[in-house]
Amino acid sequence: MKKKIRSLEDLNRFREKAFEAKQRQTHLGNVQVIVSLGSCGIAAGAFDTLKAIQQQVDDDHLNEVIVSQTGCIGLCGHEPIVEVITADTSKVTYGHVTPEVARRILREHVLGGKVLEAFVVEV
Amino acid sequence: MVQEAKALDIVELVEQAVAKHGARRDAVIPILNEINQAFGYIPTAALPEIRRRIHAPAEGVFLADSHLYSAASFYQLFSLKPLGRHVIRFCESAPCHVMGGRQVIQALQNELGLEIGETSQDGKWSLLTTSCLGVCGVGPVFLVDDDIYGNVTSDQVPEILARYK
């Protein structure tokens, strides 16, 4: 049972804690790979992309990679969309990420530090 | 052959659905939904079973089989007859149409040998159309059961259908 929020002060304390948790995550040198899982993305094959990413993460024991999801950002023409946030590059958004492209992103960008320019979407 | 629901299963399912959503007039659509999802259609035999559990004149709740039939026949996601094991719902609204939907529905019809609204002899496929599915950004779009496919071209149709046993 979580503690209930009973005032604005409670809410802001909760927020600070959530912020610290987030900070800790990024300080550990983790890489975040975020798959856009709105219905548009799913229709364009985002589940296949997500599966490929999870498979690769498991196979290669990429423990520092955190795979998560977000909603649709409204760039339907570019779906499926995957975002990569590493400690040294700022957020990179990729479009048209098929399972094959997703595996390349993990190999070349997440491990190799080289952004796949051909698939980058300007946001 | 398409599979029809058995009487015993119907009673049991209605029992569960009414218990879950409440024996209330305003729970009718969630209850019908539950039955439609379980059997793939709403057997008319389910309607008196639902009515019996909700109709309560002493409490001022009046519900007839005809009320239930009128609701069950109104909504597009409900079917009153059994459908194929896999149901294709192709979006026939204007955005998908403008983005090349015409060719894709033709390809589906050719591949399955079905007209719109038909179910195949072996009970495997039903080909239906639907109004907008709200993923127009990746049109043309169709559903196979709960799986949604976007940016479809007519060339991809055989490959997509082959995924279903």
Place this chain on the structure above:
Amino acid sequence: MKVIRSMVLVSVDQASLERGAEEVFHKFLEEIDEFGLSDKIAVSTIRDVGLRDDIPLVIVYPDAAVYGPVRLEDVHTIVEEHLYKGNIVPHLLALMRELAPEIAWTRDRRGTLPIEKRIVLERAGIVNPESIEDYILNDGFQALGKALTQMTPAEVIAEIDKSGLQGRGGAGFPTGRKWSFVASTPGSPKYVICNADESEPGTFKDRLILEGDPFSIVEAMTIAGYAIGAHEGYIYIRGEYPRAYHLIENAIHQAEMLGLLGDHIFGTDYSFHIHPHAGAGAYICGEETALIESLEGKRGMPRPRPPYPTTYGLFGKPTVVNNVETLANVPPILRNGAVWYREVGSPKSTGTKVYTILGNVNFTGLIEVPMGITLREVIDIYGKGMRNGKKLKLVQTGGSSGTIVPAKLQDTPLDFDSFRNAGVSLGSGALLVCDEDTCVVDLAKVILRFFRNECCGKCTPCRIGTLRLYEIINQISEGKAVLSDLEVMQNISEAMSEVSNCGLGQTASTALRDILKYFREEVEMHIIDKVCPVGVCPIAKHESELMQKAG
């Protein structure tokens, strides 16, 4: 999206073209490239600037500076001084006279950048929609906390009223006024309904909000409930959106766990419960009274109005029905204040509007921009131009029930007021862009088929009308119609829009009416010459068969 920081519009009406507008346009592209600004500045054209002496005109946003007449040699100066250094060039400005009415609206646009401004979509695609931590981290529940602990219900309503927020479901009714009606109507209990039965073809903004930022709707509904004195809320999500339903269910559960929904919210005496409800596939249920009937477990058939839901709604009680996008505006308004909100958009239509861009453009998707942007800007900047370099033929605005805007009207600014004046519906914000390969008869056929399928059957004009219109358009597309059929169509269409019971019947023939207004010649060719000029309709097939036989 590129961040466009400025936009240049060059007038290209006939008179401007005669005075070298085209060269000026290309010179702008060259010079902007020279200064390395191509990524940041968009160049587009504007057609109807009215007859005046100082053409070609060049309008630069966001300053809404109007230059003219602009000669080829002036372009370098404007680019260097204004676009590169940021100083308006006074001696090149058009003389300060009353601007021609066609471009008078440019003044309202002063200070608004032609870039996206995200208010209701501020978190969609940024946060994890399953995580209440992410929501709270991004200002979530601040507005509700402020409302419950620092404001009275009347103050909440007053703030929303002051913001000028208008309903985004299509009708544009002021939200604050709707809330105060229900708050002051006797009767209890009262209900809040969130209309998430987004079924207008081409519209998916509500899905994006529900899937990308579900907590914001939970928060907004609770605020609405507090404002009007309701303790129960329903969110009616269309059956075709299972993912949205799942995410809303999850959001409700998580908010309840933290005491941000349910009993004693924020530790106060106020309680509010939200019930998610899945629709079962019916376009008509987007109409608020049909939605209420459906929630009560019946066929989704609209009730006669009045009485309106504000007095006689769910279970006969006073009810607020708000669209998803409308509700999503509520928390940011309370957080930042009505004054902040009024600064966005045009004076009569405040805030932003979410549009979906679809059809034959290079980029499809969804944008949230201030009210008052023009179709041309939408297509050129956000749609990245027409696909395959084709020519624009028409845009259907507001979904299948919306109006057809022919290419020549694409400089009308998109806000409720200008659209009303131009007889165009802004509606749900869907913009279906069609190129020259679109046959208007074929398009009308698809649209009329939709309404034939979706008509609920309650009232005669709509039930018979939608069927007859579809039959006739079918005959036209097969080359079997006669000219007098068009008159029949017009009569049916007029009758439907005047006497149908609800919005479905009243708007079902909007597109047809516009097609007959702007593209009558093309329709008549199908009837008189038995030819489909674009080659899409069934007659085109007959035609080629005949040709083969003959030749």
